[in-house]
Amino acid sequence: MKLELPIYLDNNATTPMDPRVLEAMLPYFTEKFGNAASRNHSFGWVAEEAVDYAREQVAKLINADPKEIIFTSGATEADNLAIKGVYEMYASKGNHIITCTTEHKAVLDTCKHIEKSGGEVTYLNVKEDGLIDLAELEKAITEKTILISIMYGNNETGVIQPIREISAIAKKNGILFFTDATQAVGKIPVDVLADGIDLMAFSGHKMYGPKGVGALYVRRKNPRVKVTSQMDGGGHERGMRSGTLNVPAIVGFGKACELCMNEMESEAKRLSIMRDRLESSLMELEETYVNGTPEHRLPHTANISFKYVEGEGLMMGFNKNIALSSGSACTSASLEPSYVLKALGLGDDLAHSSLRFGLGRFTTDEQIDFTIKAIKDTVIKLREMSPLWEMFKEGVDINAIEWAHH
Amino acid sequence: MAYSEKVIDHYTNPKNVGTLDKAKTNVGTGLVGAPECGDVMRLQIEVDEQSGLISDAKFKTFGCGSAIASSSLATEWLKGKTVDQALAIDNMDIVEELNLPPVKIHCSVLAEDAIKAAINDYRVKNGLPELVAEKKAH
Numbered sequence: 001m002k003l004e005l006p007i008y009l010d011n012n013a014t015t016p017m018d019p020r021v022l023e024a025m026l027p028y029f030t031e032k033f034g035n036a037a038s039r040n041h042s043f044g045w046v047a048e049e050a051v052d053y054a055r056e057q058v059a060k061l062i063n064a065d066p067k068e069i070i071f072t073s074g075a076t077e078a079d080n081l082a083i084k085g086v087y088e089m090y091a092s093k094g095n096h097i098i099t100c101t102t103e104h105k106a107v108l109d110t111c112k113h114i115e116k117s118g119g120e121v122t123y124l125n126v127k128e129d130g131l132i133d134l135a136e137l138e139k140a141i142t143e144k145t146i147l148i149s150i151m152y153g154n155n156e157t158g159v160i161q162p163i164r165e166i167s168a169i170a171k172k173n174g175i176l177f178f179t180d181a182t183q184a185v186g187k188i189p190v191d192v193l194a195d196g197i198d199l200m201a202f203s204g205h206k207m208y209g210p211k212g213v214g215a216l217y218v219r220r221k222n223p224r225v226k227v228t229s230q231m232d233g234g235g236h237e238r239g240m241r242s243g244t245l246n247v248p249a250i251v252g253f254g255k256a257c258e259l260c261m262n263e264m265e266s267e268a269k270r271l272s273i274m275r276d277r278l279e280s281s282l283m284e285l286e287e288t289y290v291n292g293t294p295e296h297r298l299p300h301t302a303n304i305s306f307k308y309v310e311g312e313g314l315m316m317g318f319n320k321n322i323a324l325s326s327g328s329a330c331t332s333a334s335l336e337p338s339y340v341l342k343a344l345g346l347g348d349d350l351a352h353s354s355l356r357f358g359l360g361r362f363t364t365d366e367q368i369d370f371t372i373k374a375i376k377d378t379v380i381k382l383r384e385m386s387p388l389w390e391m392f393k394e395g396v397d398i399n400a401i402e403w404a405h406h
Numbered sequence: 407m408a409y410s411e412k413v414i415d416h417y418t419n420p421k422n423v424g425t426l427d428k429a430k431t432n433v434g435t436g437l438v439g440a441p442e443c444g445d446v447m448r449l450q451i452e453v454d455e456q457s458g459l460i461s462d463a464k465f466k467t468f469g470c471g472s473a474i475a476s477s478s479l480a481t482e483w484l485k486g487k488t489v490d491q492a493l494a495i496d497n498m499d500i501v502e503e504l505n506l507p508p509v510k511i512h513c514s515v516l517a518e519d520a521i522k523a524a525i526n527d528y529r530v531k532n533g534l535p536e537l538v539a540e541k542k543a544h
Binding site: 313 | 417437468
């Protein structure tokens with residue numbers, strides 16, 4: 001089979017939609033266009049039935065009850081609803097939230113918002129391996145703590161936090177536990193009961209479903225959790241999220257969950273084998289480092305720093321053919337390199353030199369072969385061009401040089 | 407962000423990558439930037455003592471494509487110029503030639519700094535006073 005270019009290896013940013021998902025969605029744009037809230041005619045019933053079915057598909061994937069699924073526009077909205085909703089609903093119990101520094105901006109910025117409105121937030125540091133320190137978590141708990149918000153799997157490094165240990169600590173202290181599981185759901189088994197999760201955000205477009213749809217899982221039993229709605233309106237979604245349901249997207253989200261449910265096990269195995277091959281081949285290059293613990297990691301993610309070459313310069317060598325992302329500042333609007341990698345204790349130089357690989361359902365062995373060669377060739381070429389590489393090879397201590405910071 | 411064709415060309419076929427013997431008195435070396443900032447440029451000039459012209463220029467750069475292209479272009483421009491002519495190279499000339507977008511102007515500033523640093527190194531080695539360059543914002 002001929003290799004088609006460009007190759008997409010940025011599946012942590014978004015995934016292509018599975019054609020089977022699209023097929024399930026199509027009728028709901030046209031002939032089955034009803035409003036799921038129209039209770040008095042068949043158009044509404046058809047739409048409602050489709051939403052109910054999708055809700056079951058979504059719930060099943062995470063071992064929840066369908067009634068515990070609140071559809072949203074995506075994980076960002078679900079993060080906002082969970083954190084702000086709990087903060088407002090449980091204001092009489094306290095105003096303190098614990099989260100960590102490697103969370104997604106949707107969580108961090110929501111927490112900043114909470115701080116501005118008078119709440120208190122503790123941002124736990126992570127260890128070098130990317131995991132939080134459970135003892136630190138316990139120490140951070142106060143009488144006013146109402147919520148622990150720790151992500152399931154990290155979007156940049158793929159590091160999976162010790163969810164069950166965290167939920168046990170939360171439960172012991174009578175605190176709610178929320179997790180942003182956007183990168184984990186559909187990729188690895190996530191079981192809200194076994195994992196002891198009270199609230200969980202996830203999204204359709206990270207698991208081969210459409211963009212613009214996600215969900216917040218809100219536990220109904222032991223304990224019964226409630227969140228204050230963040231949008232006023234018709235009282236949809238058990239009053240927690242008003243707004244006409246996006247029926248085609250919800251149908252697609254449901255189908256995507258069903259496919260993940262059926263295919264996750266074999267897919268995870270296939271992807272981790274490919275990822276490991278990619279990683280070990282690239283690690284044959286000198287001065288190459290894997291970021292985040294390889295022991296607790298999503299099967300499709302790798303984050304690697306190629307010391308003495310700069311990430312954006314590196315990507316330019318192959319970005320016509322391979323789509324990837326980098327922790328380099330140059331690739332983002334801000335001038336700071338990845339805060340997630342810096343939280344792992346990486347120096348700015350290594351953070352600037354990182355690439356994130358996000359493999360997916362449609363990644364092939366041929367694509368991985370091509371990628372390995374393209375990246376190796378570019379790293380070697382750029383190191384020949386790098387003054388830092390030359391110094392390293394001559395045994396010059398780069399840290400001892402007084403650099404002019406600008 | 408799309409790169410200009412000239413940036414891509416310099417990145418793909420960089421001119422004058424390499425190292426000159428920094429111990430020689432007619433070689434000036436400028437090392438600017440910082441690894442933490444994601445850009446380090448080393449630019450070297452070799453001055454022909456007879457003619458006073460820059461006979462050779464080499465660079466090595468750690469940085470993005472625009473930084474590599476800026477230094478590659480700088481070495482091309484330096485060759486054949488007198489040291490005084492080289493001092494007149496302005497970062498905005500590089501911006502114009504490479505069509506650098508606003509977020510990449512700092513790459514051109516760095517290249518200008520590297521030229522000035524190399525010239526100063528050459529001057530100091532040859533008993534001339536160091537020139538104080540105007541400070542440009544990065």
